[in-house]
Amino acid sequence: MPTDARSVAEPSGPADTRELEAGLDALQTATPAPGRPERVQRLSRALLAPAVALTVLLAIWQVVTLAGVRPGYVMPGPSDVAAAFGQLWQRGDVQAAVATSLERGVVGFVVAVLIATPVGLLVARVRWVRTAIGPLITGLQVLPSVAWVPAAIIWFGLTDATVYFVILMGAVPSIINGLVSGIDHVPPLFRGVGRVLGAGRLQMIRWVILPAALPGYLAGLRQGWAFSWRSLMAAEIIAVGGTIGFGLGSLLQQGRELQLMSTVIVAILLILVVGILVELAVFAPLERRLLHNRGLSPDRAR
Amino acid sequence: MNENREVDTVTSTITAPADPGVTARAGNRPTAVRVSGVSKRFHPQGPVVLDGIDLTIRRGEFVCLLGASGCGKSTLLSLIAGLEKPSTGEIDVVGPGAALMFQESALFPWLTARGNVELALRLHGAPKGVRRERADELLALVRLSGAGDKRVHELSGGMRQRVALARSLAQDRDVLLMDEPFAALDAITRDLLHDELERIWHETGRTIVFITHNVREAVRLGERVLLMSSRPGRIVREWRVDVTGERRIEAPDVSRLSVEITDHLREEIRRHAH
Numbered sequence: 171m172p173t174d175a176r177s178v179a180e181p182s183g184p185a186d187t188r189e190l191e192a193g194l195d196a197l198q199t200a201t202p203a204p205g206r207p208e209r210v211q212r213l214s215r216a217l218l219a220p221a222v223a224l225t226v227l228l229a230i231w232q233v234v235t236l237a238g239v240r241p242g243y244v245m246p247g248p249s250d251v252a253a254a255f256g257q258l259w260q261r262g263d264v265q266a267a268v269a270t271s272l273e274r275g276v277v278g279f280v281v282a283v284l285i286a287t288p289v290g291l292l293v294a295r296v297r298w299v300r301t302a303i304g305p306l307i308t309g310l311q312v313l314p315s316v317a318w319v320p321a322a323i324i325w326f327g328l329t330d331a332t333v334y335f336v337i338l339m340g341a342v343p344s345i346i347n348g349l350v351s352g353i354d355h356v357p358p359l360f361r362g363v364g365r366v367l368g369a370g371r372l373q374m375i376r377w378v379i380l381p382a383a384l385p386g387y388l389a390g391l392r393q394g395w396a397f398s399w400r401s402l403m404a405a406e407i408i409a410v411g412g413t414i415g416f417g418l419g420s421l422l423q424q425g426r427e428l429q430l431m432s433t434v435i436v437a438i439l440l441i442l443v444v445g446i447l448v449e450l451a452v453f454a455p456l457e458r459r460l461l462h463n464r465g466l467s468p469d470r471a472r
Numbered sequence: 473m474n475e476n477r478e479v480d481t482v483t484s485t486i487t488a489p490a491d492p493g494v495t496a497r498a499g500n501r502p503t504a505v506r507v508s509g510v511s512k513r514f515h516p517q518g519p520v521v522l523d524g525i526d527l528t529i530r531r532g533e534f535v536c537l538l539g540a541s542g543c544g545k546s547t548l549l550s551l552i553a554g555l556e557k558p559s560t561g562e563i564d565v566v567g568p569g570a571a572l573m574f575q576e577s578a579l580f581p582w583l584t585a586r587g588n589v590e591l592a593l594r595l596h597g598a599p600k601g602v603r604r605e606r607a608d609e610l611l612a613l614v615r616l617s618g619a620g621d622k623r624v625h626e627l628s629g630g631m632r633q634r635v636a637l638a639r640s641l642a643q644d645r646d647v648l649l650m651d652e653p654f655a656a657l658d659a660i661t662r663d664l665l666h667d668e669l670e671r672i673w674h675e676t677g678r679t680i681v682f683i684t685h686n687v688r689e690a691v692r693l694g695e696r697v698l699l700m701s702s703r704p705g706r707i708v709r710e711w712r713v714d715v716t717g718e719r720r721i722e723a724p725d726v727s728r729l730s731v732e733i734t735d736h737l738r739e740e741i742r743r744h745a746h
Contacts, residue, residue: 187667191615194661198628359578366553366572367595367643377591381582464581465625 246432251439254432263421264436268444271402271417274330278337279398283391286342290349290390291375304350307343315340315401319408329413333405340401341394348390352383385460392453399445418444501530503566504647504679505552510561511704512547521547522558523704531566531646534673534680536694538687538733540741544705545683549649552681566679570647571640575655577632579624585635586611586620592642610638613672630661634668641672647679654689666692687734691726697733701740709736 235247406419425433
């Protein structure tokens with residue numbers, strides 16, 4: 171029995187009530203899962219299947235190349251691509267391209283988040299703002315951000331501004347939409363509770379609406395990142411030269427101009443791998459934690 | 473159709489040997505909630521949901537509002553809580569308003585049990601330093617000292633309602649409104665929570681307005697039981713339950729009263745058959 175209750179008296183009442191209650195609580199509380207699988211074991215299980223799939227794909231690729239369906243400069247095999255990768259790595263091109271693109275992608279994404287979050291809140295919470303620009307934002311999401319590249323080049327020339335502009339046009343609408351749909355899906359009961367508890371307008375947003383909308387917001391961020399990355403690649407492929415640095419898109423475009431198919435494939439694979447790594451390292455853990463905290467973890471369904 | 477359509481209130485008192493002083497004391501206590509001439513329709517042309525409700529609840533009283541589904545008892549509670557405005561009439565609640573507890577626990581799933589109580593304290597303006605301690609005290613009051621760090625999904629339905637009760641108490645309001653808070657619980661858990669609620673009522677001295685469609689629950693808990701008619705919602709009858717103490721559900725007077733109230737409730741429902 172706790173002894174430190176001060177202003178509130180120690181619950182009295184017959185001992186059997188207390189025991190009955192304790193028994194019910196114990197029975198009705200989920201028991202911890204019997205021994206979660208070892209971390210190493212879980213990891214290896216998560217990696218094994220993709221590794222097998224990848225190996226099979228590489229093998230098919232190698233076989234097709236060896237069969238000589240197409241000449242080697244049109245369709246290089248895995249070994250040729252690996253060799254090209256080694257060369258580019260030694261020259262430092264791979265590291266430079268990845269660093270440049272990743273930095274731009276991250277900076278552009280962060281700026282997009284800073285713009286989209288307040289705008290999304292306004293669209294979700296202020297009726298006339300939603301009526302005014304809601305449809306426009308949904309429309310912008312449909313428009314491929316590549317379409318902005320020519321306009322951006324005319325406005326900003328071959329500078330980083332062009333790249334960032336295209337990233338923002340790609341990422342901002344999806345983050346706004348994610349946040350708005352997250353807020354729209356907040357159960358009205360939660361707002362009612364907030365009101366009953368005496369939350370003011372800003373407190374309601376900070377302590378009720380935003381946390382409740384977090385899953386939708388996170389989905390928007392995830393999509394926003396994907397759109398940032400895609401838009402960035404599009405911009406780098408189309409806009410080459412000037413003061414625009416050398417990114418993965420530029421590497422891809424350079425491979426095309428020099429008719430180096432293995433370089434092209436190296437660049438494509440790098441774009442893919444960086445995208446997957448960011449997803450795995452940033453968004454997947456965030457989502458897993460979020461769902462777990464709210465008891466929505468897919469682990470339980472299995 | 474019959475005499476129950478009349479608005480006037482019939483009071484029949486069960487006088488039990490236990491504590492005849494309760495009625496007298498209740499009469500002297502200051503008013504906590506006064507509802508006078510309140511009607512409610514949600515649309516100007518819409519049906520009358522509540523019609524001419526007059527109700528006075530004294531401080532520290534435990535009142536149960538009993539009625540069939542759709543009798544407007546939840547609407548009446550929303551009006552007292554200030555979530556809706558009456559179409560006509562006036563409502564006065566002592567202090568800054570009432571705390572309200574819902575049928576679903578409506579705890580925030582992104583917070584722990586303690587976090588939910590602490591948020592209520594924060595929104596109520598409690599300074600940072602005392603929140604945690606106060607939250608732990610409230611959790612101890614509902615006998616959940618060990619569950620403060622648990623997430624909502626890790627708690628059983630009964631435990632969730634106890635956390636929700638602790639959260640309502642965190643608001644530190646005189647009046648606590650409860651909208652069928654135990655309706656979704658299994659029978660054994662509900663019986664237990666009846667004991668707990670009665671204990672907490674005695675310990676905190678709150679005024680409780682408790683909505684239910686369960687006669688047994690109303691008689692088990694209330695000092696007064698008000699029966700509402702449906703469409704439009706009116707208070708048609710009132711009983712005073714003067715039996716107190718442990719295990720009062722087993723008192724013969726209480727059983728007799730349950731049967732009587734159930735008859736009236738059935739009568740009310742039957743009126744809508746045609």
